[in-house]
Amino acid sequence: MSKLTARKATERRGKGRRKTSRVTLEDVARRAGVHGTTASQVLNGRANCWASDETRQRIFDAARDLGYRPNLSAQALRTGRSGMIGLISPGFGVRSQHSRPVGLTEAAASTSYAVTVSSHSNDSESEDLLIRQLLDRGVDGLAVYPTDSGPHTELRRLAQTGFPVVTFEGANLLDFDCDDVSTDLKKSGRSQTRHLLRLGCRRVCFANGVPEARINAIRAEAVRRELQRAKAPPPLEMRIPISTTCEFTDADLMEKPMRAFIRKHLGEFDAIIGTDFTASIAIRCLQAVDVRVPHDVAVMGCEDSILASHGSLPLTSPSAIGQLAGENAFRMLMARIRGDAGRQFSRLVIPTRLMVRQSTRPNKGGD
Amino acid sequence: MSKLTARKATERRGKGRRKTSRVTLEDVARRAGVHGTTASQVLNGRANCWASDETRQRIFDAARDLGYRPNLSAQALRTGRSGMIGLISPGFGVRSQHSRPVGLTEAAASTSYAVTVSSHSNDSESEDLLIRQLLDRGVDGLAVYPTDSGPHTELRRLAQTGFPVVTFEGANLLDFDCDDVSTDLKKSGRSQTRHLLRLGCRRVCFANGVPEARINAIRAEAVRRELQRAKAPPPLEMRIPISTTCEFTDADLMEKPMRAFIRKHLGEFDAIIGTDFTASIAIRCLQAVDVRVPHDVAVMGCEDSILASHGSLPLTSPSAIGQLAGENAFRMLMARIRGDAGRQFSRLVIPTRLMVRQSTRPNKGGD
DNA sequence: TTGAAAGCGTTACCAA
DNA sequence: TTGGTAACGCTTTCAA
Numbered sequence: 180m181s182k183l184t185a186r187k188a189t190e191r192r193g194k195g196r197r198k199t200s201r202v203t204l205e206d207v208a209r210r211a212g213v214h215g216t217t218a219s220q221v222l223n224g225r226a227n228c229w230a231s232d233e234t235r236q237r238i239f240d241a242a243r244d245l246g247y248r249p250n251l252s253a254q255a256l257r258t259g260r261s262g263m264i265g266l267i268s269p270g271f272g273v274r275s276q277h278s279r280p281v282g283l284t285e286a287a288a289s290t291s292y293a294v295t296v297s298s299h300s301n302d303s304e305s306e307d308l309l310i311r312q313l314l315d316r317g318v319d320g321l322a323v324y325p326t327d328s329g330p331h332t333e334l335r336r337l338a339q340t341g342f343p344v345v346t347f348e349g350a351n352l353l354d355f356d357c358d359d360v361s362t363d364l365k366k367s368g369r370s371q372t373r374h375l376l377r378l379g380c381r382r383v384c385f386a387n388g389v390p391e392a393r394i395n396a397i398r399a400e401a402v403r404r405e406l407q408r409a410k411a412p413p414p415l416e417m418r419i420p421i422s423t424t425c426e427f428t429d430a431d432l433m434e435k436p437m438r439a440f441i442r443k444h445l446g447e448f449d450a451i452i453g454t455d456f457t458a459s460i461a462i463r464c465l466q467a468v469d470v471r472v473p474h475d476v477a478v479m480g481c482e483d484s485i486l487a488s489h490g491s492l493p494l495t496s497p498s499a500i501g502q503l504a505g506e507n508a509f510r511m512l513m514a515r516i517r518g519d520a521g522r523q524f525s526r527l528v529i530p531t532r533l534m535v536r537q538s539t540r541p542n543k544g545g546d
Numbered sequence: 547m548s549k550l551t552a553r554k555a556t557e558r559r560g561k562g563r564r565k566t567s568r569v570t571l572e573d574v575a576r577r578a579g580v581h582g583t584t585a586s587q588v589l590n591g592r593a594n595c596w597a598s599d600e601t602r603q604r605i606f607d608a609a610r611d612l613g614y615r616p617n618l619s620a621q622a623l624r625t626g627r628s629g630m631i632g633l634i635s636p637g638f639g640v641r642s643q644h645s646r647p648v649g650l651t652e653a654a655a656s657t658s659y660a661v662t663v664s665s666h667s668n669d670s671e672s673e674d675l676l677i678r679q680l681l682d683r684g685v686d687g688l689a690v691y692p693t694d695s696g697p698h699t700e701l702r703r704l705a706q707t708g709f710p711v712v713t714f715e716g717a718n719l720l721d722f723d724c725d726d727v728s729t730d731l732k733k734s735g736r737s738q739t740r741h742l743l744r745l746g747c748r749r750v751c752f753a754n755g756v757p758e759a760r761i762n763a764i765r766a767e768a769v770r771r772e773l774q775r776a777k778a779p780p781p782l783e784m785r786i787p788i789s790t791t792c793e794f795t796d797a798d799l800m801e802k803p804m805r806a807f808i809r810k811h812l813g814e815f816d817a818i819i820g821t822d823f824t825a826s827i828a829i830r831c832l833q834a835v836d837v838r839v840p841h842d843v844a845v846m847g848c849e850d851s852i853l854a855s856h857g858s859l860p861l862t863s864p865s866a867i868g869q870l871a872g873e874n875a876f877r878m879l880m881a882r883i884r885g886d887a888g889r890q891f892s893r894l895v896i897p898t899r900l901m902v903r904q905s906t907r908p909n910k911g912g913d
Numbered sequence: 914t915t916g917a918a919a920g921c922g923t924t925a926c927c928a929a
Numbered sequence: 930t931t932g933g934t935a936a937c938g939c940t941t942t943c944a945a
Binding site: 580581582583584587596597598601620622623624625626 | 914915916917920921922923
């Protein structure tokens, strides 16, 4: 019966090219003997919908019988709201950056929002491009991990026009106001350094994965300051070239230069602070030249990734915050989108906690 | 804020020319002094577009001056094509499953396709639900990592109606035809076993992370068979409970039972085959009871994840294929969407390569 | 070579 | 309490 009416509609249309067999709101309304408007109101449970229970039931039944599914493109066109949010993040392929997207998508999953992802290669132009592309798609909001440098033209425009957007780690980077979720990197670096000082280490080597990345720079600065305050010598900088966008390139690429560095500077440091990645490789290098970890050299990572907790020698590392960051970003975005966020921008700073593990803990017992 | 502009626009409804603040195709056409139709043709570079160069230029100029951006929702509604593909994968949060999404999104990035992601919790109902939700959004195609069991109702329907869909690892699971990208797990398990046999190991312990997961079961079967063929004893099964959807739960959760198991069965095995995850923990446990790896017990992972290559003791592990799988899935999907895929379904089986590292290599030298 | 008209499926607004 | 009308921004077909 419903097929018949559909066919009739096609024929009446005449010029219609390919008629999709899709069930429309109109079909439901017709079957329920009401107007499309009414069906729309009822099915969307609009607040001021005063349809009688009987009508309501007929509409629901019709929808169920016909297997009606709303066309979200049409809805988006009409309402201007797409029910999608965009996520832009540098090198989606970088596993260490994985947890933010995860937090965001999982938070979104509990609502009816969908997340569309795209990754930039840490250059400003691709950031702008991706933002525009997602706007074209009509996303209702945007979560952006900004590139380390650049004008952030589109991002700024969005923030200034009040478009719902939240940034990750934009705290010390962006020169305009915007909702933001950042990590407390300074405090994190400070607590790392203090932990080492407490262990009796004073000559720290800073094995920074990507020195250009601002998050590394901030941490490095905090470490430097804390050492200075303790009257310890400034950190020895181990600079190993590594791709910005794909952090986990072939480990061997890093291993050789790092081993050379360690051999050359052996005895000049009694602790290493790196990323979980560089720290893992450092341990390997140290063991290769018979330096005992943590007895001779304590090693520390950062971000508490899977490498820290699950590597063969568990790493001391500030706790992961990525997932939490993603969740909160989603929450902020929703508040903006729904309009109950106020004029003030919110900036959330997530504290880290130092997870002490064997790479800095000489005595195995106790916790 | 967006609400505000929407309201304003409707208030100013009437027959006035001014509508939304958004620049539409109509605006461009007006400024260029042509009809919307022409502008559409030109801007989309339609094949049979015979606009004069002069008109064409005027339209381009107008679009640039006005900062025209097409409304993809409208386009989607009109054409029935959304330029989006959906990705459904179990626990997007599982890092070991991360590489497929990455491969897919990166492949998509080079086109104008957007990827909308959602993750299911390995239960059949959520798989169906997510498929329906993405269809509502009008995705042009779907890449699905099916749940380990269940009727796969929606998936089957899609495949049978010819909707562009590609599955991951559906090879031995689905009882209907469908484009698919799978890993050659049998061969992978075989080569793992042979490698161990060649090293002189004969008593293998199989430390399977998630025995329920079919990919683990297939591998286990291959190992068993190969041992049998070599007249070696059947593998000792180490069953440690672990969540299906979040593979990397707290490592400590696994460590205690595993250590107990290893202590109990010490001397009963000279090799362990696990996942990269379980293998890492196993190494830790073995070292705790002064068993040397690989001298006393060789340990092997699988999937060649970051844990394998970058853990403190590099793991022998079959090479990663996830990214490749994602890329190929995207390619297949595009072929279907564009309609040049033929009636036959394609099934791609990606071979793995055993990456031999120190966890099974007694002598450090050479490669 | 360009223009006019007809919707795609939905919802906002007002009239009944 | 329900129905009618007019868009949302775009593309397609056909006529000029």
